[in-house]
Amino acid sequence: MVAARAEMVYTNVRAGPNYYDPAFDYMERLVRDGRNRMKFSRLIEYLFNNQYRMTDVDSILYLPVYDKFGRYRGEDFRAAFELKYKSERTFNGFELELNGHQFLRIRRLAQLLSIPVYYFVNIGNRKFIMFDVLHVRPRFEKRYEGKKRDYYAILDVDELIVSDGLEELRTDLELLLKGGRG
Template identity: 35%
Template sequence: MASRTELVYRDRVSVDDAFTYFKRLVRDAENRVKFSRALQRARRGLGVHMYVTDIDSLIFQYLSYRNVRGFRFTAFELKNVNPRKAIVDGMLKVNGKQYQAHYWLSKMAGIDFYYLVKANENFYIWNVSRIYPEFREHGVGDAKDLYAFIPLEDVIKVEEWELPGTLRLLLWGDKL
C-alpha cells in the first residue's frame, strides 16, 4: 500500500498504490466531515460557539545543533486558490475564522505557523504570528463569509522551484 511517504520518496509508484493513497484521502475527508457533524450535534442547546479547523502539516523537529538540545513545532496551512478570486485589490483573501484560529494557536503555543498559498505557479508564504490582517465580510450569498485580507507586500512570493530553498531559510535560517 502506498503511503504519503512512499509517494514523496519513491521515484515510481504503481497506479494501484496511487489509487490506494487517494482512496485513503477520500476516507480521511469523509471522517473529517463526520467528526465536524458530530461536534455540531454535541454542542446543540449548549450555547457554545466554535469553529473546527485542521492543520495541514505539523513538523516536530528534534534539535541538536551546536550543543543545543530540545525540540520545536512548526505548523503549516496549505491552500490552492484561484488568483482571480483570492487576490483582491493587492491583497490575498483567505478564510478569516480559520486564520484567527491559526493565529491564536501560534501565539498560545509559541510556534511558527506558516501559510503556503499556491496561486497558479507561485506560492505566497507568511507566518501568521507576524501578520495580523484586515478582517471583513466579503462575497455574496453562500460565499459571503469573514475573510482575512493579507497585503501582498507583506508576504513572500516564490515560484515552485524556489520553494525548497525558501522553506530551508524560513525553518533553519543560516544554521545549515
C-alpha cells in the same frame, strides 16, 4: 492533488495495476480521511449540543533528534502549517483573501503554541506564498454577495514571502524555518 494523481494514471495506463492501483488507494484514503474528519466534527457538535466547534491545522513539521551515537531520542517540533490552494484565476496578484474567522482562530492558536504557525498558499503550483500568522497585519472585511459573501482577512502580497517556483521555494522555506523571514 486527486486530479494530479488521476492524470498520472491516465498518462501511464500501460504500466498496469502495479503502477496505478497505489494512486487509487491514495485517493480512496483521502476520501475516507475527509469523511472521518467531517463525521468527527459532527459527532462533537452532536454529543455536546453545539457547545464546541472544530478547526484543524494541516501539517506539523518536526525534526527527528538523535544522540551522538545515532540513537533516536525524540522530536523537535519546528512549525505548524495551515495549507491553502488558490487557482491562478482566483488570485489577483496584489492581495491574498483568506477566511477571516479561520485566520483569527489560527492566530490565537499561534499565540498559545511555542512553535510558529504559518500559512502556506499554493497558487496554481507556480507561485507559493508563506507567512507567520503573528507577523502580519491583515485588514478584515465582509466581501461579495450571495453564497460567496463572507468575512475575509485581506493581506497585501508585498508584505508576504512569495516564491516563484521550486528553487525559490526551497530557499525561502529554509530562511523561514531558520527564523530569517516571517
